[in-house]
Structure formats: C-alpha cells, structure tokens
Amino acid sequence: MNAPVASPYTLPAAETKAMRHIVSILLENEPGALSRVAGLFSARGYNIESLTVAPTEDGSLSRMTIVTTGSDDVLEQITKQLNKLIEVVKLVDLSEAPHIERELMLIKVRATGKDREEMKRMADIFRGRILDVTETTYTIELTGTGSKLDAFIEALDKAAILETVRTGASGIARGERVLKV
C-alpha cells in the first residue's frame, strides 16, 4: 500500500523540549484584556495549565499569573506575543530566577467514623485548616505549591474526596526584584 502523501500544506514540527514556566503579567484592568490573553493562547496553540487574575493595589492594573509548558522557543514567542498585546504593561517569566509560588485549594472530604480522626491528622500534617465542619464532612483549606496540593490529594483515599477547587498558581520573585510599572 502506498504511504499517505504528506500534505503539501504541512510544515514539519520542530523538535523541542517542553518545560514548565510561570509567567507573571501586569496588564491594564480593562474589560476584554483577559479574553485577549486567553484568545492569544488558544489561537497560537500555546498551552495554559492555570491562569489567575485579580486587580492589584493600583486598581487600574491587574496581575495575572499563567502557568504554561513549552520549549524555550515557544516561551520566547509567548512572551513576545503577550508583550504585543496593547493592554499588557509588563511581564516576567518567574521561572528564570528564584521565586515563590503558591496555590490555594479548598477540599471537601468525607469525615465519618474512624476516618474522621485520620482526616484531621492529615490536614494537620499538611498544615491545612479545617474551615467548615459537618457531621460527615470537613472542608479543608490548603496552601502551597502545586505539588504539595497534589501530594495531599494523593495521600487521601480517593473515595473520601467529595469536591476540590484550586485557584491555580500565583507567583512572585524572591529577593528584591519586583514587577511594577
């Protein structure tokens, strides 16, 4: 059988090694700015692992944190394309230097019988806080890096997890470096 003819339209994809990056963006706090960033990622086929955004102490600016994976070439394009967006004021790839990353998770777990005590113990080990208690459930707040939150989920019995909600990572540089206008 003949091998399928490669489409004359396709270009061979470059071989690249994908890495995780955390990109922090200061952008004008304007309607539509978020959809422009999200649209850029989908239109150009970049990957978004998580995206968080909220206004800063200066209400005219928002701070966005995007966790993405890509090779160095792709990351270079992502930062250049983001910088091209009219509303983007500044951005930095936090993963290029020491930085702090935190994510918040709220998790509702079944807490009955002998599991109730075990749940409490697990929350303590991971420095979680129990925010809400019913006769059969705990709602726990946990903050940390993504992998710490993953580890917590791993440590629990799957059947005990009723619901989880995670914010996605926020990040800030270590030391005196700041991202500011």
Add this chain to the structure above:
Amino acid sequence: MDRATKLVAPEISGAEILIRCLEAEGVEYVFGYPGGAVLFIYDELFKQDKVKHVLVRHEQGAAHAADAYSRASDKVGVCLVTSGPGVTNALTGIATAYMDSIPMVVITGQVPTHAIGQDAFQEVDAVGVTRPCVKHNFLVKDVRDLALTIKKAFHIARSGRPGPVVVDVPKDVTGARCRFEYPDAVVMRSYNPTVKGHPGQIKKAAQLLLEAKRPMVYTGGGVILSDAAAQLTKLVKLLGFPCTNTLMGLGGYPATDAQHLGMLGMHGTYQANMAMQHCDVLLAVGARFDDRVIGNPAHFGSVPRRIVHVDIDPSSISKRVKVDVPIVGNVREVLDELLKLLDGQAGKLDQRALKAWWTQIEQWRSKDCLRYDRASAIIKPQFVIEKLYEVTGGDAIVASDVGQHQMWAAQFYKFDRPRRWINSGGLGTMGFGLPAAMGAQFAHPGATVACVTGEASFMMCMQELSTCKQYRLPIKIVNLNNRYMGMVRQWQQFFHGNRYSQSYMDALPDFVKLAESFGHVGVRVEKPADVEPALREAFGRRQDLVFLDFLTDQSENVYPMVPGGKGISEMILAEEL
C-alpha cells in the same frame, strides 16, 4: 483650545464627534455602507463635506478599499460599517489588512448599550469576532470616551507594526452629547513600540556585512510600510550586494536594476532562491521568513549562514529561523543608521569573493527560469503581463487578486517603486483585487490603475463595478481568464494526481456584457496578436473603466515552484515537466 472656549464649547452628538475626529486626523475618504446602527453617523456625514464617503456595494469591498487606499498612500485607511452583518461582511477585509500589517481604522456600529447581550436585532459581538484579526479593538460605552478612543485607534493603527484597529460604537453613544475636544497626543503606558534600533547591534550588523563573502539582502513588506525604499536602494548600491524582495516587498528595490534577483519564495526566481539558500551572510529587512518564503525551515537551516534581522516586531524575530544579530526597530531608522556606519567603508569589502559570488549568481540567472512559450498560438498569461508592463511604461499601480495571475503579475511586472504593487499576501484573499484598485485610485486620482485578476477571484467582489461607475474610476481590469481556479488546478495537477476536483469554472458570465451592463467598456481578447493593441486602446481611454477579458492558456502553470514543506532550493522548474 483655551479655557474660555472650552467652557462655552457646545455639547455635540457622538456622531458629530466621530466625524470631527476623522477631520482632525486628516481623513479624506471613508469607505462604507450604511445601516441602522450607524444612521446618526451617516446623518452627520451628510451635513458636512470635509470627510467624503465612498459608498461601496458590499462591506468586504469597503474594508479592502480602505486597506488599499492605505497601501497606495501610507495614510491610515478608514472604513465604516453597520452592526451585525456589516461587521461580519467586513471581517475578511479586516483579516486581510491584519495579515499584511496595514494601518486601518474600522468603525463598526453596534446596537445600543442597553441592548448589548440581549441578542438584539443585528447584534454581533464585534470586539469578540474581530479580536483575533486586529491589532487592537475597542468598544466605546460612553460618549465622553469617544474622542480619546479614536485618537488611540489612529495612533495604534499607524505606529509600531501597523495594523487594523476596530472601534465599535453603540448607537446610543452616537446619539448622546458631550463637549468635544480632540486630544493632541496620546500617552499609553502599555504601548510604546521600539523605534530606534540598538546601536551596538547595528554596529555588529555593519561589521558582518563587510565581512560577507556570499551576501544576500532579503526584504519584505516592512520596507514598503516604513517608506524605506530609498534607504534600502542606497544601502544595496553602496555594498554591491544582490537583493531580493518578498511578494509583499516588491518595489522596495528597483526590479529593473541588475542587483535585483527578482522575487523569492514559493514562486520566486531560481537565482533568488538559490542565493538565499547559499549565502553566508543574510540581511533580512522588514520580512518574517514565512513558510511561503523560506519553505521548510529545517532545510533552510541546514546550510550555515549568519543572519541579521531588522524588524519592528520583536515577535517576528527568531520565530521561524534563529538569527545572529536581531535588530528591533523601525526599518527606515535602522537603515539610516547602517548607512551612516557603512558610508565610505565599501573599500573593506572582499571584492574578490563578491566577484565569485556574482559569477555564481549570474550562472543561476542564466537558467532563465521565467521562460515561457512565446510562440504559443494561445494567449500566454505571462505575455499579457509583459505587455501590460510595456504599455503602462512600468508606471501603473497594479492591484491583484489571488491565484496564478497574482504570481505572474509579481514575476513579470517589474516594480521600480514602492506602493505600486497592491496584493493580499498574508491572507491571500480572492476578491481583493477590484476594491483594492478602487482604494488605490482614490489615493491617486490621476494615476493609471490596473487590476490583474482571474475570473474566479473577480466574481468574489464584482459588485464593486457599480461603485466604480458611481465614482467614475477609470480602472483597467486585466482578467486572465483560464476558466479554472488556476492555482487550485495547478496544485491538483502536481499533488493530487490530476484530479481537478471542483476547480473548473463552468457557466461563466459573458464578462464583456457584464461590464457593459454596469455601464463600462468590455473587450474580449482571444489571440496573442491582439493583446498589445487591446491594452493600448484600453489604457488610452483615460475616462473609462475597461474590462479586458483575455482568454488564456488553460494549462499554464506558475514556475518555478517550491512545493510546500520543501526547501527553497528544491524548485520545480518549467523544463522539468
């Protein structure tokens, strides 16, 4: 405006503010089409005569005409359409301008603010649907923001890497009133494109150019857009290097000059593509190494060469090809700086190496890759373009549609000056030609404007013949009628086993009668001997639009051709088939 006048300045409507803003921007023509959401604006247009409105027959035509007006003149093109279908019809034209970085401001009507989101009559999320194909867009929700937004729109459209900007204006905003003051300047903390190139990088580039043994200069639309043709020509002459232009860059360097190797890329000349592949130092100016230009980047990268890349857009640099000396900045300013550094330095060039390189290039050139059968009894499309070039003295503005005819026009019409070649390179939009010719004619009322088209492309915007009649535009339409979607047929011949699936144009209109029915002159030309006389006669008619329907060879193909995914030196040449 001083304080006192400001205080007494009367409140005027958003619609009037809009027109006053356009006036302040020096806008001469607005290409548009009315509808419910823009009626206040049309009413204001009616009341004044500074900003002239050109009524097209389809909003796609309005966008293309505004776009080409800009391409031909370097001003910002302006287009005005109504909400809903007005916007969606204009979308193709907006995307066309975006892909070729054309400065354009598109004002779109919108349903009243209170109706937004209600699925109101003729509501479409204009900001949403245009977002991926504009440089930026705005929704104006308060009449007090209107003037500043228009100011920003023009500023963004024309600065940095230019592009279209959409301003969506709800109907109630055009009816609301406030005092008008047009800002003199606009400051945006988030938008400050780099203009000046880095001096250290420019120095490195100059050094590299002087060391070159097999240099090549490759330039694109950026040279045209930044009006840098004079600087480029001076630089290339000073260095004695070979130069090639992309499809978008034609006219950036005089095509009749011996140092010009013709266009490069998928349908570029043998000598341009070979020199591009085998050079040791490449100066890329206002070009972006796109897939139709360098083919397979891996193949291109397989030969070591050092690359200097000058571009206004940082994201164009090292996107498809790694470069050694990136220079972000306005092409004209960077070339000016380079010229300063290289002035009087030509003595340092390795003349012996350059001579050997030129010998090699001339050998490539001697292949005469654009050769075609001049003795043919059927009209060859290339022949028509050659004659068009002769008859117009190489001095016409040529607007083109998309297909084989576009490539032949690019190959055979030698553009010596910028802004004479108007075509949709990035998006490749069929239907662009005729409205583009209109826009160019409005920009240059006295100029000779030709529209090179194919029967399939022409039928995508032929309603604009009516606009041409209304405004007496004496455009000469050169229809290379091969009864095929020729470019599609060519690909099907090469890559799909001669299966001409849906590429034959059956049931074509009688173009002569069609032109006549719109009040124009139509001529059919069937024999090679009649080509030149017909062109002479047509271009002699200074007042009339003449539609020349040339019945051309159905089986002619565009050569050379680099198949998609191949390297640029892997060309199919005419004699190989």
